[in-house]
Amino acid sequence: MPTEMAAAPLLSNVQFTNAMLLAISPQLIVAFGIVLSLLLIAWKRSRRMLQGLTSAIFIVALIASVPLLFNNEIPVTILLKVDGYGVFAFMLVCFSGLMVTLLSGQLLQRNTEAHDEYYLLLQLVILGGGVLVVSDHFASLFLGFELLSLALVGMVGFFREGKHAVETAFKYLILSATASSFMLLGIAFIYSQTGSLHFSLINTGVNGADQLGAELTNTFHALGMLLFFAGMAFKLSLVPFHFWTPDVYQGAPTPVTMLMATVSKVAMFTVLMKCLFSQGVFVQSHMMQLMALVAILSMVFGNVLALKQENLKRLLGYSSIAHMGYLLIVLLITSMQDINFAWQSALFYLSAYVLASLSIFMVLIFTTQEALLPGQSQQQAEDDTTIGSWQGLFWRKPMMAFLAILAVLSLAGIPLSMGFIAKFYLLTFASQAGLWWLIAALVVGSGIGLFYYLRIIFSLFAAPFSEQKAEQKVQQQAVSSDGTGQVQASGNWPWKGVLVTGFVFAGLVFGLYPDVLMQVISRLGELTEPLAVLDQTP
Amino acid sequence: MTAIPLNHVLILACILFSIGFIGVIIRKNTLFILMSLEIMLNAVGVAFIGAGSVWQQADGQIMFILILSLAAAEVAIGLALLIRMQRRYQSLDIDKLSEMRG
Numbered sequence: 001m002p003t004e005m006a007a008a009p010l011l012s013n014v015q016f017t018n019a020m021l022l023a024i025s026p027q028l029i030v031a032f033g034i035v036l037s038l039l040l041i042a043w044k045r046s047r048r049m050l051q052g053l054t055s056a057i058f059i060v061a062l063i064a065s066v067p068l069l070f071n072n073e074i075p076v077t078i079l080l081k082v083d084g085y086g087v088f089a090f091m092l093v094c095f096s097g098l099m100v101t102l103l104s105g106q107l108l109q110r111n112t113e114a115h116d117e118y119y120l121l122l123q124l125v126i127l128g129g130g131v132l133v134v135s136d137h138f139a140s141l142f143l144g145f146e147l148l149s150l151a152l153v154g155m156v157g158f159f160r161e162g163k164h165a166v167e168t169a170f171k172y173l174i175l176s177a178t179a180s181s182f183m184l185l186g187i188a189f190i191y192s193q194t195g196s197l198h199f200s201l202i203n204t205g206v207n208g209a210d211q212l213g214a215e216l217t218n219t220f221h222a223l224g225m226l227l228f229f230a231g232m233a234f235k236l237s238l239v240p241f242h243f244w245t246p247d248v249y250q251g252a253p254t255p256v257t258m259l260m261a262t263v264s265k266v267a268m269f270t271v272l273m274k275c276l277f278s279q280g281v282f283v284q285s286h287m288m289q290l291m292a293l294v295a296i297l298s299m300v301f302g303n304v305l306a307l308k309q310e311n312l313k314r315l316l317g318y319s320s321i322a323h324m325g326y327l328l329i330v331l332l333i334t335s336m337q338d339i340n341f342a343w344q345s346a347l348f349y350l351s352a353y354v355l356a357s358l359s360i361f362m363v364l365i366f367t368t369q370e371a372l373l374p375g376q377s378q379q380q381a382e383d384d385t386t387i388g389s390w391q392g393l394f395w396r397k398p399m400m401a402f403l404a405i406l407a408v409l410s411l412a413g414i415p416l417s418m419g420f421i422a423k424f425y426l427l428t429f430a431s432q433a434g435l436w437w438l439i440a441a442l443v444v445g446s447g448i449g450l451f452y453y454l455r456i457i458f459s460l461f462a463a464p465f466s467e468q469k470a471e472q473k474v475q476q477q478a479v480s481s482d483g484t485g486q487v488q489a490s491g492n493w494p495w496k497g498v499l500v501t502g503f504v505f506a507g508l509v510f511g512l513y514p515d516v517l518m519q520v521i522s523r524l525g526e527l528t529e530p531l532a533v534l535d536q537t538p
Numbered sequence: 539m540t541a542i543p544l545n546h547v548l549i550l551a552c553i554l555f556s557i558g559f560i561g562v563i564i565r566k567n568t569l570f571i572l573m574s575l576e577i578m579l580n581a582v583g584v585a586f587i588g589a590g591s592v593w594q595q596a597d598g599q600i601m602f603i604l605i606l607s608l609a610a611a612e613v614a615i616g617l618a619l620l621i622r623m624q625r626r627y628q629s630l631d632i633d634k635l636s637e638m639r640g
Contacts (some may be wrong), residue, residue: 166622167635181578192589
């Protein structure tokens with residue numbers, strides 16, 4: 001029986017070597033940071049210090065992952081496997097976490113209660129993402145998945161006095177729990193047919209390669225893959241499972257929405273890709289057709305539904321559905337040779353998407369803070385972030401409007417922006433694989449997308465919004481005794497300028513010289529040989 | 539003892555899972571929704587245990603323990619939100635929550 005065969009590699013892998021510890025050091029740093037933050041809270045409850053510590057932890061984790069980028073892939077026990085792609089994805093996750101940390105400060109400042117838990121939850125989300133992107137086993141995938149989702153539920157409903165807090169958190173909890181049940185049932189079915197929880201079927205020793213063909217026709221295995229994909233699609237908000245996205249995007253505090261749009265998407269997509277490629281899904285034609293259908297539906301529906309949205313956060317929610325649809329193209333590889341190119345396109349697309357999302361949410365956070373009337377609560381203001389509230393931003397804050405324009409152009413995929421290059425890679429990929437329907441959907445989707453993206457840009461350049469409202473604001477500020485809120489808001493001003501300029505710079509550089517990033521990503525591919533084991537299949 | 543065929547276990551898991559899922563969809567009371575979620579997770583547990591016993595591995599049972607801890611964490615968050623909801627809306631009806639549209 002397979003008992004001895006399965007037990008042997010388990011026992012021999014228990015010892016940690018230094019190389020292994022080094023390979024997962026970024027994740028260990030974040031995990032250690034969580035303990036450190038707890039100790040800091042026990043010692044002194046200072047929001048500002050905790051914010052500093054959290055950013056420091058993310059920066060250290062980012063620095064620690066740089067030398068790992070070009071390492072060969074290292075399996076760390078049977079649970080994790082650190083490769084260049086995973087490390088790159090972790091850096092994206094960590095960078096987004098850092099930005100969210102920096103931007104959350106003011107949101108917490110406006111609320112009177114002590115909010116130390118916020119940063120702890122944030123670090124847990126990042127740790128979950130970090131575990132996800134390097135996982136190579138369904139158990140570690142499950143742990144990372146839940147670490148990320150449960151901490152996010154906490155963050156979504158964090159400001160419990162907010163108008164939509166309970167509603168949003170409850171919706172997110174129920175849907176994410178349902179999604180994880182689906183995913184788990186899928187894993188259980190896959191396990192029942194293959195006898196292994198490892199991603200790649202071949203090196204488990206339980207199943208010979210000869211059995212692989214037989215299994216793929218098995219109903220329960222196919223059903224398992226389907227359920228697993230459905231669970232992940234919930235998290236990626238692909239079309240049949242997208243209903244939660246706009247509501248949760250709108251109801252969550254903006255920095256949390258930012259976190260959801262970046263960290264959760266990057267981590268989930270990376271792990272989905274890793275798992276599906278290792279499982280050899282590209283052999284199963286039914287699964288491929290299904291994924292193509294989901295991709296087309298997501299592109300079309302995401303863009304069409306975004307058309308009539310007035311609320312910016314809802315609009316971005318729908319646009320993220322479309323973007324995940326585009327990205328799904330890279331999963332539809334036809335042979336092993338495409339895997340490297342698929343990874344490169346996906347990581348480039350994800351970087352472009354993350355950079356654009358971070359930029360646009362950053363502008364959103366800054367503008368809501370400025371437009372805040374003294375008597376108004378933060379959450380209330382956030383609910384009203386319509387496209388109209390950005391009207392004439394260009395004439396008031398040119399730099400911020402410029403950042404917003406760059407981000408929107410990148411999301412729309414206009415030439416000379418990062419999003420264009422990313423979409424170009426996807427198109428190249430799709431035409432090589434001969435996925436003509438998907439190309440058609442991508443082009444149509446992007447065309448529809450232009451309508452609402454351009455609407456944002458037109459609004460930025462439109463005449464400044466009515467003088468009446470501005471006057472009213474000035475009056476109210478004068479009334480509120482020497483504007484305490486205003487002093488707080490301008491406290492972080494230098495930070496704002498640096499961040500906005502930095503993102504504008506990054507957007508321009510990567511848009512004009514995408515080679516800089518592409519070379520880094522393609523070097524990841526040269527050194528890691530994903531699934532060298534699978535090449536031995538007859 | 540005659541072994542139970544794996545397919546029977548999986549079909550049982552499917553049935554339990556469907557009961558739970560239907561519960562999540564049609565129940566209006568949030569407490570029952572949380573209970574239905576538990577049923578779904580435990581159905582998965584049944585499938586894992588069954589699969590683990592077929593392959594004579596501990597993996598299935600370990601996954602079940604992980605699922606149990608997930609269920610506990612999820613219910614803890616769910617009940618906390620439930621209490622907030624009861625305080626705020628004086629009701630556990632899920633339809634009272636739907637305020638956002640569009």
